[in-house]
Amino acid sequence: MEAKLKTEIVGVVGSGLIGRSWAMLFxxxxxxxxxxxxxxxxxxxxxEEIKLQLRDLDKRGLLRGELTADEQFSRISTAATLEECVKDSFYIQENVPEDAELKKKVHAELDKYIRSNSILASSTSAILPSIISEGLAHRNRFIVVHPTNPPFYAPMVELCSAPWTDPEVMEITRALMKEIGQQPVTINKETDGFVLNRLQYAILGEGWRLIRDNVISVEDFDIVMKHGLGRRYAFMGPFETAYLNSEGWKVYSERYADMIYRIQRSFGEPEKMVGPTLDKIQGECEKMVPMEKLQDRRQWRDRRLTALAKLINDMEEEDKQVEGQ
Ligand SMILES: NC(=O)c1ccc[n+]([C@@H]2O[C@H](COP(=O)([O-])OP(=O)(O)OC[C@H]3O[C@@H](n4cnc5c(N)ncnc54)[C@H](O)[C@@H]3O)[C@@H](O)[C@H]2O)c1
Incomplete structure (x- = not known):
């Protein structure tokens, strides 16, 4: 990641969990x-949170780029008005709560202040870009840039244009995301839930049915993910996994296509997550982590994510060295 001091300004709108993560990344x-x-x-x-997190990252040897924690902190300032935040910014990342009407309202205001060649990005998790940007004068400069939480440790970002977005907006945003150390993916057409949440909900949906039907407990389902599939998925995707497990995809298909089709056809209809199965899942989760211990468990999760990020950084360094030999 390039990290010399830059003169360009990035506007960050909304300073909650996601807004402040973007501020740190830029x-x-x-x-x-x-x-x-x-x-x-x-x-x-x-x-205050950013200052604490930068110190913590520094202590753990996980600070990004070449600037010190203090230098990074000094790059971030607050704006008194929306206009002041965005008028000189070449890129604006909006992070207000997930409410289509609120997002439309905020973008209509941003539209008044942005330069015609700036990029207007939204962190929305599931609102389609055409819904937010339809009425904007600068709708050709709008794009969804959906991060994974926490963006510092899970760098994948989904990029999705509206039908009227200038093609260069996608290209510039992809390059910008790579430059700040994120891993962009392009969602080629507007799709509800983009890809990350569709996958997440497919897993939760099948888990729900298996738990409802007493096939497995919540604890054991989570073990399947964390000690089974998740072990490989931390560094390799399912398509490459299958490709390596057989002699390529053609052989994988010859061996398993019938079985996979049979099992996929047995998946049930989606269900709203309410009722007795909800009580069962909540009850089993409470046995694993009592509600009053949630904060401790979140801190444990963050320590694990930090350790994993360190390991993955080391593995990627190792790959680079091997490639360079
Ligand atoms: N939290 C996640 O896990 C996650 C992950 C990916 C994407 N997202 C998306 O990112 C966006 C922000 O999520 P979050 O978790 O940071 O929310 P949040 O509630 O923590 O923060 C939202 C912030 O926006 C501010 N705000 C409200 N109205 C505003 C306005 N008109 N102008 C400026 N600021 C305003 C609020 O005061 C608040 O500080 C949402 O669209 C969410 O779906 C969240």
């Missing part, structure tokens, strides 16, 4: 960042 790459939030106390809190 600052680590040397950009100047201006954050705006309608709630000034949230902005103060965001700055």
């Amino acid at each position: 600052a680590a790459a040397g950009y100047q960042v201006r954050i705006y939030d309608t709630d000034p106390s949230r902005m103060c809190h965001a700055l």
